[in-house]
Amino acid sequence: MHLTIISGATRPRERSNTAKIISVFLTGFQKCGHTAEVWYLSDRTSWAGTRAAFCENSNILFALPLYVENVPGTMLEFLESLPPKTTSGTRLSFLVQGGFPEASQGRCCECFLKTLPEQLGCAYGGTLIRGDMFSTGLLGKKHGSKMVQPFIEIGHSFGKYGYFHESIIVEYASPEYLSEKQIRQFQRLSKFSRWLMDIIAKRLGCTERLDAMPYDK
Amino acid sequence: MNLLIINTLPEAEPAAQQVICALAEKVDEYRVIHTAAMRIAPCVGCNCCWLKTPGVCALKDDYEQILKAYLEYDAAIFISGTSLGFIDHRTKNLIDRSIPLGTMYTHIVNGQMRHVPRYDKVFHFGLIYTGEADREYLELWLKRFALNFNSVSIGAFPVEKIQEVSLCI
Incomplete structure (x- = not known):
């Protein structure tokens, strides 16, 4: 499988928690023998290439930080620019990371994300919500590495199934509420x-x- | 009531003009900010407004006057275009920049963690939109947005239902 990952984060790659998560996710994902390419929407000069990658590839994962109950405005702008696919076979999945610990904080965003695959001519590969990520880049490298460790297993599971399996969504979205x-x-x-x-x-x-x-x- | 109207549609758009006229008739005082020609960058998630310059956005563009205006009016209504069943990116960018209204501190509200509001004011936010969108979802989203800033949602209304807004302000 070849996976196209698009980071919807607005922070530059080197300071982005989403980029750290993607990096660890790939460790697990590539253990399955798969390949991947990563695009960062924070770099607007790469948008044409990102759009082309979206159009050409059939396994797409958007990784994003939760911004005011939904996707960041920058990612929304990019989504608005995508032509819906006219041939079937593309699967669109989402990985949402938020600062608050409860997965329930990401449900409003998930409701919107669920509508996107159909609007863009794709199938839905699930949304994984992971909270408590705020301190990832704030409390030092050691703490940050510990915070993102679960994404190895999440990436491995994604590599195994090609989508976010319900069991992994439930396990890592915990707690729903405190x-x-x-x-x-x-x-x-x-x-x-x-x-x-x-x-x-x-x-x-x-x-x-x-x-x-x-x-x- | 005094009302802040934030129009993200082009200033000459007939739908925007219609909404502004209708709202203006219902309130004692109002101010319209047209954002289409303003220089407002997307939030870059730097967290400076929480941790470095509390309450002040690090991006120096035309946005600051909107942040100040939120505090001067009883309610703020966004006039927005839509895309993918949701508000369009112009309005979302504007709303992403509202986070200086909250602080870095957190507390529990109705069983969920939230940022402690920066100001004592109870804000009222509403949305009037053009085009196709899922109204029920916009209502839900606006309520969640309002909750973040010790605020109340006035509701989300398609431009065709402008008369319903009048009942809420």
Whole structure:
């Protein structure tokens, strides 16, 4: 199988969590003896090539960060520019990564993604939602590598089936919602996580309060 | 009520003019921002507005006036084109840039994690669209969008149902 992966992330490749995820996904996917090519929509100069790859290939995977409950505007612009396929046989799958831990946060986006294959003349290969990815590029390489490890198994499974099998979707989308215990734990650690964010912000050169209101009257 | 009307359609588009006239009749005060000719880049996900310059977008283009205007009006209504059954990328780009309204801090709202709003204000957001779209989905999406910023959704309306908006503002 040859897979065309299109990253819908807007961050440049070197700072993109989606790019990190794709890289690890490919480790698992290529264990099955498959080949792949990756296109990044953050590089607009490559859009013509990406469009050609979409038109020519029959296994397409969009990997994207969740942006305000749906795909990033940049990816939407690219999707709008795609001509629907006129011959059958193309499968379109989606990998959505979000910052919040719950998979339920990505369901609104998934509803839209489910409609795309038919609109673009393709079959649907499923949507895998993985949350809790915000800190992937924020807390150092070691932590980041740990966060993306599950994508080896996800990539391997995708290579085995050619689509996102229901079992892998369910396993890695967990939790759908935080349990009451997890919510209590989160609330107990709330002050600590704020403190941690303040520290990270200071390291990044922030001199204001993170809850500053710059445009308040 | 005072109303912010954000038109992403070309300024001379008859549908946009029709909507603006209809809305203008229903409110005490309004402001229209036509974005078609403005320089507004897509969000690049740099997180500066959360972690480096809290509340201020790192992209220096024409967007900042819209962010400020959200705070000055009781409600904001987007006039949008549609594509693939959803709003088009012009409006989505604009909405992606609204994240400075939230902070990096998170809390739980109705059992789900959300960003803590940056401002004490309760925003009201609405959408009026031209073309083919799944209204039910747009309603759902707008509610989810509003939830992110301690906001209330006024609803999503096809331009043909403009009279329904009047009942909601």
